[in-house]
Amino acid sequence: MSFLQSLKNNVRQRSIHVCYVNVGSCNGCDIEILACLAPRYDIEQYGIYVHNNPREADILLITGAFCEQWEDKLADLWDKIPEPKAAVTIGNCPVSGCVFNRRGSFVDPPVSKHIPVTASIPGCPPRPTEILSTILSVASELFKDYEDK
Amino acid sequence: MFSIFCYLREFLRPEWWKKFLFVKTAPLVTPPHYRDFPVLTGNECSHELRCMMICPAPGAIEVLKNAEGKWEPVIYKGHCIRCGLCVEACPDNVLTSGDILSVNEKEKTYFLASYHLNVDDSICMRCGNCSVACPVNKEVDPQLAYTATSSSNEVIMRIKNSKLTIIHPEKCTGCKTCEEACPNHAITVARVLEGFQDED
């Protein structure tokens, strides 16, 4: 591996920009993302930066059970993210609809039906540590030697 | 002038450069009291299904037979909300999560289950399917299993005086086999779980 490539790998793994979108959650998972930003977990010390602009993002965090209104919007948002990119779903909602997936509710989980999802973090809501470690493990796989892929 | 000197002295320390270049982030740890997804303790499941009864999340837990043919609860991540109620409700402590079991033991809290049978006489056609299907009945009166008729008064329910009569509702284990066996959906089983605490 060239020196340049290893430098790129190194730098990319320590500069991950995430963008999050709520496609109909109860806000529980969003609050756990907020806890990641707060001093106790301090997401930036791991080289993860929250940048709520899909055009600058590497990783899209998705919370929520996918309400009908997101049918066209989420795919649009996903297309705006430049390569290399990954979608990580947070909580039970994007996997199963969690407590909202009952007869008569207007949700359409799983989110992986609508856009390609790289990883899912189960839990209602998941711990901040689980969110952090998932982002870190996804990012190191995704951005390593990206030019050769 | 003095402050510049101070800055320089600060940044020329090898310690500072080491910290700056080789930062170590705190490890991501989970405290032991955290209620993660319930895991098996190794105790044998007696198939009372209280976990499935109490679980508030749709599709989160199922009691299935494992490779050895023993009953065992299976928890589906992505459905389970980690409330820990299945851990508390299980009478055999088959599941564990965080400090739930030790707290229950300390505070002497537990759940008790009771079952209520209800027959709608207007749609029951007195076929007796339910009393033949009931596993408790078969155990109490083996004759029932072989001949599908019973004259014992020890069974939970049977056709008596040309009517489905519930004789011993307290023997019911809440398995709902009778509900499934009834062609008319005439018999229903209500499963009620109550929380208790011993005071002394």
Ligand code: SF4
């Ligand atoms: S997984 Fe649970 S906490 Fe997260 S959004 Fe869904 S219901 Fe809320």
Ligand code: SF4
């Ligand atoms: S922890 Fe709660 S949601 Fe999960 S399986 Fe047990 S009862 Fe169901």
Ligand code: SF4
């Ligand atoms: S619930 Fe099960 S034990 Fe109770 S009466 Fe019905 S079949 Fe028998």
Ligand code: SF4
């Ligand atoms: S199976 Fe249903 S219809 Fe038949 S005796 Fe039982 S309750 Fe009545």
